[in-house]
Amino acid sequence: MPESWVNSAESLGADLHLELTGPGSRRAALIRALRDAVRSGRLAPGTRLPPYRSLAADLGLARNTVADAYAELVAEGWLSARQGSGTRVAPRAQPLTPARSPGARTPVSRPAHNLLQGQPDAASFPRTAWLAAARRALTAAPHDAFGPGDPRGRPELRRALADYLARTRGVRTDPERLVICSGFAHALRLLLPAVLPGPLAVESYGLPFHRRLLATAGIPTHPLALDEHGADPAQLASSTEPKAVLLTPAHQFPLGVPMHPQRRAEVINWARETGGYVLEDDYDGEFRYDRKPVGALQGLDPERVLHIGSVSKSLSPALRLGWMALPDRLVEAVLAAKGEREAWAGVTDQLTLAEFLTHGAYDRHIRRMRRRYRRRRDQLVDAVTAHAPHLTVTGIAAGLHAVLQLPDGSGEPDERAALRAARRQGLALDGLSAYHHPEATMPPRHGLVVGYATPSDSAFPGALEALCRALPPGE
Template sequence: MTSWANPGARDLHLDLRDVVRPGARGVRELLVDALREAVRSGRLTAGTMLPPSRTLAADLGIARNTVAEAYADLVAEGWLASRQGAGTWVLNTGARTDPPRPRGVRTTARHNLMPGSPDVSEFPRAAWLASARRALTDAPNDALWMGDPRGRPELREALAGYLGRVRGVRTSPETVVICAGVRHAIELLTRVLGPAHPIAVEAYGLFLFRDAISALGSSTVPIGLDDDGAVVADLDRYDASAVLLTPAHHNPHGMPLHPARRTAAVEWAARRGAYVLEDDYDGEFRYDRQPVGAMQPLAPDRVVYLGSASKSLAPALRLGWMALPDDLVEPVVAAAGGNQFFVDSLAQLTMADFVTSGRYDRHIRRMRMRYRRRRDRLVEALAPLGVGVRGLSAGLNLLLTLPDGAEREVLQRAGGAGIALTGLSVMRHPAAGPDVADPDGVIVGFGAPAEHAFAGAVDALCGVLEATLR
């Protein structure tokens, strides 16, 4: 009797139904064709280990020699490789080097100057792996269950200490909730706040957050912006349940929120029973100024602190956090479904070790110096072109202000040159009034290119600007 339980074996799906039909081609020929097609199509990628011939023969109900001969044929053709004791694996896919893209998805640009994007080639792989090993070795068995809906206690404790030490946040592990990034946090908070009252946002800000709020049936209203940051006095125009601010480093203009306006915002929240949602945008990366602390310590019962590892480490981690007022913890957990579905426990344990071991601090300091050198190189290259430059003191972006009508042309030329940029206009709230300045501009991220590619990206950008502005 054939056993379908082969300990240690690799599964491989191949459809050989043709062999049961009278007059069908030989089993070996069909198997070779099926394997070749699986490799050619990319379903079996280069380096994929194939099952031992005995295992695949048992799974398919055919002779072991037939599988061995089919493997040998494909090794001879260069599709597979085999070595005694090492097994058989895919050598050459014969497929396209890039996977098919869904319609409507932009092709990856040669020069990625999109804002808010870190250099993922500098992800600290060895240090992260060391933390992952230690975290997994020390992990209790219950870490492999869903666990506390707020997130792993080890990470919440590590973040409470880190945020207090580095950003001045006043919180405890009990009021920290782990989420899958700042956008996810805003979605959860929008569910808690409900659609009855709008959420106020800065007149210029990340459109993804506005879209997330709108997708949940709530609305946003804009407050003004000037050289001191968000005009929080505008909040009195609305019956808003919360205001979303970037007080450490405005996105995209780059200024910090004036201390008097910080105080005014928390006073408004206390007076109205509302909340301030503090997106600590680029709080880790500052260059020419003393660090601007978090706003949350002014009123921990009214301010929700939001942060993530997306720019400090990598977006793919999908790892974020909220430091919540006491009265929001249970509603936010309930809005998340009552379980920690969104960030796996092992990633949380790894991040906890990464923070407590000091590796996170070392990585931030190293990248801060690297990004500062890139910013200086970019500013130096832009100087002869006569464009306005804002947002110099912190973050991973610069805002380039342009003559009227130049934004569209710069974006078009950039697209043709393989440069990914963001136009300032998409950051403007659709309901922002004439009292809010409406300049042309582009937002240039200097974080994403790998170190060896940065000079080429800067030269390409300057070429586009020079061709537009000459």
């Protein structure tokens, strides 16, 4: 059995694992193991190795054996030794680049400008305020916060969210009916099919990722028609199949229209009459620019609407924090679906977000980002209007993206050509038809979905210039 060694805690070198195998003496095996570790890159240049005595004791070798092995590798140039600095991997010892197999992929170069939708400006994450909130939250946290907790999530966060959602979105809930999750996709996985078995009515435009998630869970989806008033619930009344509907009523994704008040009332009436449920995706409810924000649909009937939100657009998707405001009768079923603690969101981030909300830092961040994103939206609209007035810019009253609709009569080839032109300019963005439900009866529209939040302030002007160069010319 090959001998191995893992550096002990009291050793002065870095942890490493060595296997002494192959023919020859123990000294030769040690030299071979060290040389292979350096050659492969497992021991990076500058890594400090354990002292002779530590390595000899752990491997059961004579100290002189280790000293001789080190000396030979120093002489070969694999290692370097200096008085008072110990033995280290030589700076010039670089790992060999493995030969590329015939079927290996060539790395794809990253686009120069990221205009994909749904991503906030990562450079604007409020690091200083978040760090200050984390320090306050951890200092004040009770000891039980770091033990087994409530599957609903930390009570500090649920209380803060209940207050915030009531104040800013008109959500009617209490901390006991809020369940913390890691985002909207996690909420769907918890709800479907364990709590709501489906089938599910959805808008005829939406995220392909969500459709794939539902298909994997075995949930059939029935697309609802969309127009300038949002999703049309008339098809719900004429169908006996769907017992739940997924909507983006404040700002339809990706077309950007709000759901008309009459239709909001109609979908609530449908849910009450049939015993159905409405899943409300409030994905960017904070970012409305031109008029008062549209309140949450959940406020009309908290027992029939499941309000789902997250911080992925407002702060960062890296935080993996979201929430569900649930009807009382569904809470226990969701907690059962949530299961063991491995799927729960991290406690420290929950405590920090609670502090961030309670002391107003979240509101300040939202106001700052709302001004910044509105300025970018205006710059985008001005640039498109100047360079391509034949394109219609829609969905701009709220959110982090706009839709540049191609002229009437344009088809999928025109959209593909526009996307190819964008790629040539180093732009990453999506075509509108990619969001169209494949079973929708309404024909797909064609255009470009442009996210204006992701680039930094310094990079955004260059991204706009590249976009304008890629836009199709008018007739």
